[in-house]
Amino acid sequence: MDSFNPIIIGDVEPFSIVDFPNKIATVVFMQGCPWRCPFCYNFSLQKIGAKPETEWTFETLKCFLQKRKKMLDAVVFSGGEPLVQEGLEQAIDEVKNLGFEVGLHTGGFNPIMLERIVKKVDWIGLDIKAPFLAEKYKIATGCFDNIENIITSLETLLASGTNFECRTTCDPRILNINDIYEIAMTLKKIGVREYYLQKYRPVESDTTTTDEMCESIISDKNLLDFLKNNFKVFEVRK
Numbered sequence: 001m002d003s004f005n006p007i008i009i010g011d012v013e014p015f016s017i018v019d020f021p022n023k024i025a026t027v028v029f030m031q032g033c034p035w036r037c038p039f040c041y042n043f044s045l046q047k048i049g050a051k052p053e054t055e056w057t058f059e060t061l062k063c064f065l066q067k068r069k070k071m072l073d074a075v076v077f078s079g080g081e082p083l084v085q086e087g088l089e090q091a092i093d094e095v096k097n098l099g100f101e102v103g104l105h106t107g108g109f110n111p112i113m114l115e116r117i118v119k120k121v122d123w124i125g126l127d128i129k130a131p132f133l134a135e136k137y138k139i140a141t142g143c144f145d146n147i148e149n150i151i152t153s154l155e156t157l158l159a160s161g162t163n164f165e166c167r168t169t170c171d172p173r174i175l176n177i178n179d180i181y182e183i184a185m186t187l188k189k190i191g192v193r194e195y196y197l198q199k200y201r202p203v204e205s206d207t208t209t210t211d212e213m214c215e216s217i218i219s220d221k222n223l224l225d226f227l228k229n230n231f232k233v234f235e236v237r238k
């Protein structure tokens with residue numbers, strides 16, 4: 001990478017109203033992710049260092065943004081996993097200098113990088129993949145069991161004062177209702193106020209999970225009441 005193109009972009013969604021709360025945002029899908037979640041919808045973005053098929057570069061992104069300043073509020077760095085790319089901080093600085101707010105979607109993989117950039121970011125969506133146990137994270141991410149990194153990332157976020165939400169994709173092949181209770185109790189205990197459950201939609205390779213199974217966690221009334229009572233903001237996203 002060079003100073004003109006500090007990040008490898010896998011793709012860009014030019015206009016989104018669902019990736020940064022109450023903002024119209026351009027979403028930058030950054031190439032590369034160290035994890036292999038079985039429910040990953042962005043399979044093509046996983047390979048770190050791969051040459052993306054897209055024509056988008058950071059230079060073309062900036063040209064696009066400059067021409068649409070009046071139509072857009074924010075730029076969201078998503079993935080893949082944005083925290084694996086060393087040039088993320090420079091990219092954030094440049095986007096902010098253009099006058100945009102900045103959002104970040106992350107799994108909290110790299111707390112050192114998160115610490116560097118957290119105060120420059122206006123809003124963060126943190127994916128909580130599983131209860132905070134090494135063996136559960138290893139299953140949910142397909143490989144990763146350094147649970148300390150996830151906890152440090154959460155603590156970093158809480159200490160920063162940056163707005164953020166936590167969210168969990170409810171893949172019934174990996175999680176059950178008790179897992180969500182466990183996640184929620186930990187989040188509540190450390191002071192998280194916003195939590196969302198996301199419906200799992202079967203990926204192409206998953207030919208056995210039915211819609212009924214996908215609904216099983218997110219329609220459990222006792223669980224939903226518990227979550228509503230324990231978070232300032234709680235919603236199910238379908």
Ligand code: SF4
Pocket residue numbers: 033034035036037039040041042043045046079080081107141
């Ligand atoms: S962290 Fe996100 S991009 Fe990476 S494998 Fe998991 S779902 Fe896919």
